[in-house]
Amino acid sequence: MxxxxxxxxxxxxxxxxxxxxxxxxxxxxxxxxxxxxxxxxxxxxxxxxxxxxxxxxxxxxxxxxxxxxxxxxxxxxxxxxxxxxxxxxxxxxxxxxxxxxxxxxxxxxxxxxxxxxxxxxxxxxxxxxxxxxxxxxxxxxxxxxxxxxxxxxxxxxxxxxxxxxxxxxxxxxxxxxxxxxxxxxxxxxxxxxxxxxxxxxxxxxxxxxxxADLRTSLKALRNGRLWAAYLTSSLIIGATFAAFSYFSPIFTQLTGLSEGAIPILLAIYGVANVAGNLVVGRFADRFTIPILIGGLTILAFALATFALFATIPVVAITAFIAIGLFGVTMNPAMAARVMRAAHPDPMVNALHSSVITTGLAVGTWAGGLGIDAGYGLTAPLWVGLALALLGLLSLAPRAARKIAS
CATH class of the missing domain: 1.20.1250.20 (MFS general substrate transporter like domains)
Incomplete structure (x- = not known):
């Protein structure tokens, strides 16, 4: 280490x-x-x-x-x-x-x-x-x-x-x-x-x-703070995509929306992503950990709300937009944390992209596994909630040290 x-x-x-x-x-x-x-x-x-x-x-x-x-x-x-x-x-x-x-x-x-x-x-x-x-x-x-x-x-x-x-x-x-x-x-x-x-x-x-030369880059990877940041990033993206990957059947089969509403919802979700990303980017450098804690808390609440009230259109759509505002939009804060944990060389950043993609794959796979196991279309939302709570737990030691200091 x-x-x-x-x-x-x-x-x-x-x-x-x-x-x-x-x-x-x-x-x-x-x-x-x-x-x-x-x-x-x-x-x-x-x-x-x-x-x-x-x-x-x-x-x-x-x-x-x-x-x-x-x-x-x-x-x-x-x-x-x-x-x-x-x-x-x-x-x-x-x-x-x-x-x-x-x-x-x-x-x-x-x-x-x-x-x-x-x-x-x-x-x-x-x-x-x-x-x-x-x-x-x-x-x-x-x-x-x-x-x-x-x-x-x-x-x-x-x-x-x-x-x-x-x-x-x-x-x-x-x-x-x-x-x-x-x-x-x-x-x-x-x-x-x-x-x-x-x-x-x-x-x-x-x-x-x-x-940086390869030896220096590999040495940077022996940093516990860096891998803690990687873990949080993976859990955030996993929680988001566990829900996002299955939003279409959830809305059409549980919420009762028409297939024609899906492109509109996708566009709204995309706009929420863009807006949230730019807002978070403005504050990510000064409030990195508070943004991650606050974002994961809201994300967890939105996922739980979506899962509990998926049959009520207004609530389900509002929760979905909230996931768009507080999910992948934490990317600037995630990147800022990684760049402070280790010098931002290409290998450090490439591995960050890799673990994010892994989180996406695991979240999507676990959500589908829940559906196949017979837990219904809300299973991916509960999987996302579990991953978001794990993300908060991954930040707990960091937050505790900040308070102590």
């Missing part, structure tokens, strides 16, 4: 050896655009499942696995790709461009895929490059602003993630309906290529823009 670190959340003086700015640089927004491109590609399959199922001659369930293949590449391949770039001592900006280039290649593979196997391969390649891109994007982001602005800068970068289900996924679905599924995947190729170009031109490469 690494040596003990300060109990407060104040930035370390060692954090000052990067480029800093008192204002949000344009480069931060360009990084957000790149995140938008890779995240849209991750979730776009959900909007074009019928077309892909017919074209590739497989079931809708097998098309759903294409999302899992992306997540698998992101969870396992992202950190491995990052480790390779660290071992080769590739500068951060150059590493980011290499990964974006790999993402373009993976996107081309999906666009030209003649069968399901090639499509799955392209999705894995996309996932690997996406996982690495997230880690390095956040590292570059941290290098461009002062430590007290990192949470706000992260919220701008992650706004790309929040906007993808609101703008990107519906757009690719519309392209599919108008021009076919291949056009949807080619639109991602174009978007990724444009992102690569603007990052190459608009994101500065400083004299200090060199990735």
């Amino acid at each position: 690494a040596s003990a670190e300060p109990l407060d959340d104040s930035p370390s003086p060692a954090d000052d050896n990067h480029i800093r700015s008192s204002r949000m640089p344009l480069a931060i927004y360009l990084l957000g655009a790149a995140v938008f491109a890779v995240t849209t590609s991750e979730f776009m399959v959900a909007g074009i499942m019928p077309s892909l199922s017919f074209a590739l001659g497989v079931s809708v369930g097998e098309i759903g696995y294409l999302i899992s293949y992306f997540a698998l590449g992101m969870t396992i391949g992202g950190p491995l790709a990052t480790a390779l770039l660290l071992a080769l001592k590739v500068p951060n900006k150059a590493a980011f461009l290499w990964l974006l280039g790999l993402f373009v290649i993976g996107s081309i593979v999906t666009a030209i895929a003649p069968n399901y196997g090639v499509m799955a391969l392209g999705r894995i390649i996309q996932g690997i490059s996406s996982g690495g891109c997230f880690g390095i994007a956040l590292t570059i982001c941290a290098s461009l602003v002062s430590p007290d602005l990192r949470g706000r800068a992260v919220s701008v970068v992650l706004a790309g993630l929040m906007l993808s289900p609101v703008v990107g996924v519906p757009a690719t679905a519309m392209i599919d309906q108008a021009l076919g599924w291949r056009a949807s995947f080619w639109s991602i190729v174009v978007l990724a290529a444009l992102s690569t170009t603007v990052v190459a031109i608009g994101v500065p490469a400083s004299k200090q823009d060199v990735s």
Whole structure:
């Protein structure tokens, strides 16, 4: 275990050896655009499942696995790709461009895929490059602003993630309906290529823009505070997606809403995500732990309310919106906590993305397991509540030390 670190959340003086700015640089927004491109590609399959199922001659369930293949590449391949770039001592900006280039290649593979196997391969390649891109994007982001602005800068970068289900996924679905599924995947190729170009031109490469070596990065992972932060992040995302993954059948079969209401609810949820992310980003640096505690408390209450009153439309919809406002929107605070627990190098951030994806997968799997076990459609909501309460427990030692100090 690494040596003990300060109990407060104040930035370390060692954090000052990067480029800093008192204002949000344009480069931060360009990084957000790149995140938008890779995240849209991750979730776009959900909007074009019928077309892909017919074209590739497989079931809708097998098309759903294409999302899992992306997540698998992101969870396992992202950190491995990052480790390779660290071992080769590739500068951060150059590493980011290499990964974006790999993402373009993976996107081309999906666009030209003649069968399901090639499509799955392209999705894995996309996932690997996406996982690495997230880690390095956040590292570059941290290098461009002062430590007290990192949470706000992260919220701008992650706004790309929040906007993808609101703008990107519906757009690719519309392209599919108008021009076919291949056009949807080619639109991602174009978007990724444009992102690569603007990052190459608009994101500065400083004299200090060199990735930490692999040995230093691995040493940083021997930090108990870092793994505690990872655990909380995983539980937050797991709690949120345990509920979100099954909201459609809950609303249509329990609440009694029509299928036509689902896209509207999804859009409202997406707007709540974007708004919550930007608000949390404003305060994440100064109130990291209070935001996590307060957010998890409200999230737990919303999940319990949704589970108990799923048959009452007004209450169920209000609870669902609350989950959108206080779930994944804690991302800037989660990232700020990780960046204070350890120096924000690419491996630290790539592993953070990996554990978040793992939390998403576990929450979704556990929710489905509850349904299959015969506990009904509210089972995922109770699973989410359990994970949210575990998230609060993971923060209890930290909060107690803060009070004691």
